[in-house]
Amino acid sequence: MKRIAALMTGLALLGAVSLSPAEAAKKDSFRVAWSIYVGWMPWGYMSDSGIMKKWADKYGIEVEIVQINDYIESINQYTAGAFDGVSATNMDTLSIPSGGGVDTTALIVGDFSNGNDAVLVKGDGGFAALAGKPVNLVELSVSHYLLARGLESAGMREADISVVNTSDADMVAAFATPDVQAAVTWNPLVSTIMEMPGVTKIYDSADIPGEIIDLMVVNTETLADNPAFGKALVGAWYEAMQVMSSDTPAGIAAREGMASASGTDLAGYDAQLATTQMFYDPAAAVAFTQDAKLIQTMDFVRKFLFEHGILGEGAQSVDDIGIAFPGGKTLGDKGNVTFRFDPAYMQMAADGAL
Numbered sequence: 001m002k003r004i005a006a007l008m009t010g011l012a013l014l015g016a017v018s019l020s021p022a023e024a025a026k027k028d029s030f031r032v033a034w035s036i037y038v039g040w041m042p043w044g045y046m047s048d049s050g051i052m053k054k055w056a057d058k059y060g061i062e063v064e065i066v067q068i069n070d071y072i073e074s075i076n077q078y079t080a081g082a083f084d085g086v087s088a089t090n091m092d093t094l095s096i097p098s099g100g101g102v103d104t105t106a107l108i109v110g111d112f113s114n115g116n117d118a119v120l121v122k123g124d125g126g127f128a129a130l131a132g133k134p135v136n137l138v139e140l141s142v143s144h145y146l147l148a149r150g151l152e153s154a155g156m157r158e159a160d161i162s163v164v165n166t167s168d169a170d171m172v173a174a175f176a177t178p179d180v181q182a183a184v185t186w187n188p189l190v191s192t193i194m195e196m197p198g199v200t201k202i203y204d205s206a207d208i209p210g211e212i213i214d215l216m217v218v219n220t221e222t223l224a225d226n227p228a229f230g231k232a233l234v235g236a237w238y239e240a241m242q243v244m245s246s247d248t249p250a251g252i253a254a255r256e257g258m259a260s261a262s263g264t265d266l267a268g269y270d271a272q273l274a275t276t277q278m279f280y281d282p283a284a285a286v287a288f289t290q291d292a293k294l295i296q297t298m299d300f301v302r303k304f305l306f307e308h309g310i311l312g313e314g315a316q317s318v319d320d321i322g323i324a325f326p327g328g329k330t331l332g333d334k335g336n337v338t339f340r341f342d343p344a345y346m347q348m349a350a351d352g353a354l
Helices: 010-018 038-049 051-058 071-080 090-098 142-153 168-175 189-194 220-225 227-244 249-261 266-274 282-290 293-307 344-350
Strands: 029-034 062-067 085-089 104-113 117-122 134-137 162-165 182-186 199-204 213-219 276-278 322-325 329-331 337-341
Touching: 029 038, 029 071, 029 213, 038 051, 038 062, 038 104, 038 213, 038 227, 038 249, 038 266, 038 276, 051 062, 051 227, 062 227, 071 085, 071 090, 085 090, 090 104, 090 142, 090 213, 090 293, 090 337, 104 220, 104 227, 104 282, 104 344, 117 142, 117 189, 134 142, 134 168, 142 182, 142 199, 142 293, 168 182, 168 189, 182 189, 189 199, 189 266, 213 220, 213 227, 220 227, 227 249, 227 344, 249 266, 266 276, 282 293, 282 344, 293 322, 293 329
Parallel strands: 029 062, 029 085, 104 337, 134 162, 134 182, 322 337
Antiparallel strands: 085 213, 104 213, 104 276, 117 182, 117 199, 322 329
């Protein structure tokens, strides 16, 4: 259950108003939520291994890491104030908490999809062969975004095909039926469908590198009032990165645990990592965040969301919501910045200053 940009429920909207998430105040106990996805499995490992506790103890705080099986629910709960941080994509952060008025900071840029998300068809043929045909996907998800970008690359528009909203839980079974000829989904579903005879991958996230980004985002006010929270999270994350990226017995054991928790084996998990551009080195994450291409990416994303009516409640313009980047650069309304890419804590990790 991951990566679904959706309008918040009325309950979540009410919660965002009534429960200022992680109210601006100094505190010593924090909660972050995560859900199953290759690039987010380290959060469970950090909790189980004691790495998170080690770093929290260093700064005299407590950090509870909570797995939520429903990805969108985890973001809605963060938006409503039940959590101080949540694992989310760049697109879903913009559409849900930031679009709902919750000022949110991308504390950790963990990875980007580099082949994990794909457009799959039965038989041969590219996008042109899809003209007038249905394509099954989770509507308003990053799959929808990937399809839009793929159609654009082929000189086509979304109006040239028809979207069939299909739950990720039903995708594999649906693709096995004669009626479904094309689908857009993510790993591990992509790998499962590709094992079926006659399936062709015509486009994937490696064709738009750096656009589907997986983050740990936190409440901006909470972070400002509690820098120890940011330091502990980032310190624990990069210790986990150092362990899992190695082929030492500890590294293999860590990945085996993550594989088991995500319903696969070590080979399957390593295969998913191969199509995920993990930023094991904090300096690489900082460089990615500071690259001007990120601004271009977020411009694509915000336009997609606005065109589909999900850039915040009642957005009248693509510029209604401000997105801040390093160096004082901003997209949208500078007076309404609710999404911030701030590499400061990752830079501390790169400098060995945590």
